[in-house]
Amino acid sequence: MPLRKIGNAAVSRLIVGGNPISGNAHSRDLPYVSSLMRRYFTDEKCIETLHICEECGINTAQFRTDSHIVRIMDKYWKQGGKMQWIAQIKPRKPDISDIMNDVRMAFDNGAIGGYLQGQVADGLVQQGRIDLVQKAFEYIKANGSIAGIGGHLLDVIIVCEKAGMEPDFYMKTLHRGDYWSANKQPPNDNIWSVTPEKTIEFMKTVNRPWIAFKVLAAGAIHPREGFKYAFENGADFICVGMLDFQVRENVIIAKEILNKTRNFSMA
Numbered sequence: 001m002p003l004r005k006i007g008n009a010a011v012s013r014l015i016v017g018g019n020p021i022s023g024n025a026h027s028r029d030l031p032y033v034s035s036l037m038r039r040y041f042t043d044e045k046c047i048e049t050l051h052i053c054e055e056c057g058i059n060t061a062q063f064r065t066d067s068h069i070v071r072i073m074d075k076y077w078k079q080g081g082k083m084q085w086i087a088q089i090k091p092r093k094p095d096i097s098d099i100m101n102d103v104r105m106a107f108d109n110g111a112i113g114g115y116l117q118g119q120v121a122d123g124l125v126q127q128g129r130i131d132l133v134q135k136a137f138e139y140i141k142a143n144g145s146i147a148g149i150g151g152h153l154l155d156v157i158i159v160c161e162k163a164g165m166e167p168d169f170y171m172k173t174l175h176r177g178d179y180w181s182a183n184k185q186p187p188n189d190n191i192w193s194v195t196p197e198k199t200i201e202f203m204k205t206v207n208r209p210w211i212a213f214k215v216l217a218a219g220a221i222h223p224r225e226g227f228k229y230a231f232e233n234g235a236d237f238i239c240v241g242m243l244d245f246q247v248r249e250n251v252i253i254a255k256e257i258l259n260k261t262r263n264f265s266m267a
Contacts, residue, residue, distance in 0.1 A: 001057035001251060002258060004236055006209045007146035007168040009084065009112055011060045014254045016053045017213065017241035018063035018088065021046050021072070026189050026218035028181060040243075046072045049244040050083050056251040062171075062211075062239050064088040065106045065114070073110060085110060088150075089140065090117035094124055099136045103143055113146030115171055118213075122153045130159055137167055148211070152192055154199050161206060171239070174199055174212040174230050179220040192217065200233045213239040223253045231257050 001012040019025065023038030041049075050061065050072075063069045065087045073085055087106035091098030099116070106114050116136045124132050133149065133156075141147035149160055150171035157170055173193040177183070181190045192214040193199065203210055212235035216226040223240075227250075230238050242250055 001059070001255065003059070004209065006148075006237075007113070009060075009146050011084070011086075011237060012058045013237050013258060014058055014251060015060045015062050015086070015211065015237055015239040016050075016058050016083075016247075017239045018061065018069065019241040020243060021049070021241075022064055022066075022068065026192075028188055028190050028218075043072060043075060045244065047076045047079065047081070049242070049247065050076050050081055051079075052244055052247045053242075054081060054083055056247055058083075058247070058251065060084045060086060062086045062088060062213075064090055064117075065102045065111075070105065070109045077110065084112045086146070086148075087111035087114035087144075088117045089114050089136065090120055094120050094129075094132065096132060096135050096139075099132075100139055103136075103139050107143045111144060113144045113148070113168070114140045115148030115150050115167075115169070116140070118150035118152045118156070118171060118173070121149055121151050121156045125151075125153065125156050125159050130163055133160065134163065134165055137165060141168075150213075152214075154195055154202060157206065158202065167208060169209040169211055169237075170203075170206065171211045171213055172199060172203065173214040174233065174235060175215050175217040175221060175226060176229055179217055181220060182217070189218075190220075196233075203234050209236045210234060211237040211239050215240060223250050224257075227254050228257050228261075231261055 003010045025033040027033030089102045146168040148167045148169040175193045212230040215230040
């Protein structure tokens with residue numbers, strides 16, 4: 001996989017996401033899928049998947065901060081793994097003390113960077129608590145190499161830019177909205193990028209690395225379509241949750257699309 005820099009870190013353009021490994025499946029009306037993921041991804045399967053990612057040139061994982069992930073990464077690194085960990089900071093309560101606890105856990109256990117998770121930042125921005133978003137970002141930055149901010153809502157990015165914040169990267173959802181379940185009502189865990197066109201236009205004005213996530217709308221869009229849409233519309237990186245048997249195909253597809261879009265630059 002080609003690489004690009006985020007701060008001082010060289011990061012693969014395809015990043016492996018952590019929802020499947022953590023058993024957090026966006027399964028719409030299929031309630032058993034998260035449980036299935038937790039049973040499939042034993043510690044051994046998690047570590048095997050990380051090694052496959054590394055063999056295929058993916059050098060960075062975006063995983064949540066909890067004891068499960070800390071245990072997995074510790075075992076993986078002790079087996080010689082070299083994957084970088086960007087930590088998702090999602091505290092139980094959106095207050096600065098819990099955020100600080102998560103940040104300390106991440107960096108005490110080997111994370112190279114972190115970001116305030118999208119749902120947390122969404123809620124704080126909606127409450128007008130940009131001050132907490134900024135404090136979280138500053139605390140992450142003070143402890144790690146790179147620090148970012150995530151958002152499902154475009155308003156998160158807009159507010160942070162207006163406030164003059166300077167994160168090393170943004171995590172922002174991006175996918176088309178024309179797949180079959182996107183507009184089902186009432187919403188049931190079925191759509192994550194509700195303003196893709198506005199996102200694309202605004203992100204053209206943002207001079208910071210953009211990691212696009214939910215690019216497959218949690219499995220509703222094929223990688224050939226989802227990766228192409230993200231890279232062609234300005235994403236510098238894409239973060240994708242993958243099963244072990246999907247990794248090689250996803251890497252091949254990502255490299256083909258980057259080649260075709262002349263967007264293949266190395267760090």
